[in-house]
Amino acid sequence: MHYENVVDLKVTQVDQSRIDQVDFDNLMFGKTCSDHMMICDYEDGEWKTPEIIPYGPMLMEPSAKVFHYGQAVFEGMKSYKDGDGKVWLFRPQQNFERINTSAKRMAIPEFPKEYFFSALEKLLNLDYEWIKPGIGNSLYLRPFVIATENGVSASPSNKYRFMIITAPAKAYYEGSVKVIFAEEYSRSADGGVGFAKAAGNYGAQFYPTNLAKAEGFDQIIWTDADTHEYLEEAGTMNIFFRIGDSLVTAPTNDRILDGVTRKSIIALAEEKGIDVQVRRVSVKEIKDAARAGELKEIFGAGTAAVVVPVSAFRHGGEDFELPQLENSYAKQLKANLLDIQYNRAEDPFGWRYEVEIEK
Template identity: 60%
Template structure:
């Protein structure tokens, strides 16, 4: 193994590469992994220097607190190749900021910005050949932190691991998504951890989603924990609803993730002179709009799909179909945001970050 280093990040290169075994024309999402990963340990009250090492298993003691008390957080982001073979990131400092917001809520030590950014940039440069160049493809990036310290006592761990793994992925096509508005289960509650990207948030969604799938739906629309009267999120994504020519999304709160794609869509929509309202949205308002024809579009917004159009929804044993629009807000906004990400258009917002 070849070992190199800069002032902060040590690089230990793998002797061999798996890249020749990968079909870059047929990449699924998040199931192929590059040759290297970043590892950074928190011990004795401080983060040690990050290391880029060959991708492989992580060894943990059975008493590691991640297994027992769920101290685990993550982020999702992407790197993109343009036609000149340059590599770009999209709002990476927002991902770092949000990772630390999640860390604070779960009593995990925060990661310094230079550890995050220098570690990420070094890893991407080492595995730059893994970044797909096909139309719509990208390098999905998964930073995460978990409790590696040992002990069965219910308290924060004294040791943690910060890691970044890379997954070259093809274009994410969700197809037509039919959703069920949830009337019983909740993904989060006031005062809880819904605003954080905690692993447990997603584990808790699986069972209600499984029930919805058994009824013929693809995903769940989450409602508030108290009354189930307010629309909050779409599966693991933020949700937008278009009534007539107004785009509506709920405000962020203890229960709703401050999505980076969500924030970008709001700014781009305003730049397109689309009327945007960030406010509470009731289920009854959506149902009424579906009945009178003023409900034009619903879509999820997140890193993986960017925008995932919703073709219809179910509520109280009744299904409602949305109109098929050739040129709706969803397609317009997705093109605007992806053109910025792939360096195809002007970035007037200053979101692009060149590697």
């Protein structure tokens, strides 16, 4: 698959690449950005022609509305290089649609499809050498939009900047994580912006997550804001539970992000003949299943982390350990997903998107 409606972008290349200064074996996630970035401004009611320029700082007014009212949304994507040097994206149409869904909820104008895909294609051509082959290696892509109009009146901005920056990445998590089931704090509520990738959703998680870390845990599995009886998301990931041989996950709604990895895991599991149940999952059900020995696995799923198993959880002062399975669903589904992403297996779903590399 390749997007054909390519826009001629204005491109200013770096004088000299920084790639030789980077230790690709010791990367901190999202800390080292590659040579180029895309910027596109919205002014006078329209998006201007996108530009690709050298990555670097930019000037903004202290009164820019993003700093005061949080009009900011983002996406997370990855590009992969296979053994033949071909470059792939994974279901980018989903990310394009979701950033516009997020933007609409935050009163931000939607971004044109031809600009989005043209910018991705050009960036990946310019920074081709930053995409390292091999399972676990990728170039993380961060499209985002911020409100740039100056003035602190409490109203939507009339100026915005859409940007894409990229960063070489290795595996986000290694091993498993320990989690707490939320009993007091909430990630989102009915009628809110939980389904959007709004920047404030993530900022609001940091404090309760820090409290969990102080108790020796890595993340929080969030529960519904009304009763704290139903499990919804894990940190920045969607969450799956294996009860017996069934895989259970909460349905998406206006509190839960419609994760691309989540949808892919569900499709892969169903293809393997696994019983997948998309329904509400109560804290009581999971604790009862753990006591009865029926809770086999919990794992999170997301773009950055891919699939992360949970080794233990706490709720109501009780601690529960999960069994370590040799051939877990988490391991199987992660391997299946990575094989598709890195072009090591057939793609029966048509998820791979080949980037046309200019020779």
